[in-house]
């Protein structure tokens with residue numbers, strides 16, 4: 621049952637006005653808003669990718685992935701922990717199956733949501749490298765504005781039972797390992813970066829990542845933006861608007877993304893990324909030690925153990 625995309629996140633927020641301000645500054649567009657929720661969409665031709673629901677307390681409510689065929693949704697409904705297929709009561713329609721992961725996190729597999737048409741965004745900047753000049757007599761003046769979010773790219777989860785959850789991600793979502801992380805012994809893996817088995821000829825190095833921590837929860841959701849200048853200008857924009865930075869700008873090792881992490885108003889971590897690696901579905905996984913060098917190639921200092929601890933805790 622290989623999923624073909626990551627679809628959306630659903631979170632509860634106590635103040636939808638503040639959530640709308642943050643996610644608009646973060647570079648998403650409001651798809652619709654009603655008394656119960658705000659739905660945000662990316663610029664690419666996709667459905668909504670983030671839902672902020674009005675609630676008395678903050679919380680994580682769904683991690684949704686797309687099945688491109690209805691037959692895959694039907695197959696998902698056969699898993700013992702799965703709900704029946706139910707209609708999605710949101711603009712865009714579609715159907716879903718709900719599944720609870722071994723760690724108790726709420727997953728959804730969705731099918732048939734009508735995408736919003738693409739929104740035009742600025743093209744990637746043409747760079748003059750040291751040895752290759754591609755721009756002659758044209759100036760590099762990208763405007764200061766929110767970094768347009770093109771699509772939702774991945775989710776990172778924390779687990780205290782890696783093996784069980786890793787097997788579940790493989791069997792329920794068809795995810796495959798790109799890099800498997802271990803402490804001392806390769807036979808004792810602690811984490812993994814996983815790509816989509818059904819995502820096309822080339823797919824993101826990771827659509828889901830699993831890292832160890834005592835308390836299972838979401839670490840962050842990550843959204844793709846155009847280029848390094850979108851990263852820098854988007855950072856500047858969020859900073860000037862008074863939002864709280866987490867960590868960035870830097871470049872990861874596994875997946876290679878240029879990253880920038882922020883706290884949303886509910887204390888959840890969200891990431892802007894650009895220039896991530898692609899892998900072929902089913903390519904041989906790498907094995908890598910989970911050490912101080914594994915988190916980033918360059919950027920502000922951060923120990924993996926401290927990065928993990930920053931993730932929001934909700935009931």
Ligand SMILES: [Fe+2]
Pocket residue numbers: 774776840842891
């Ligand atoms: Fe990430």
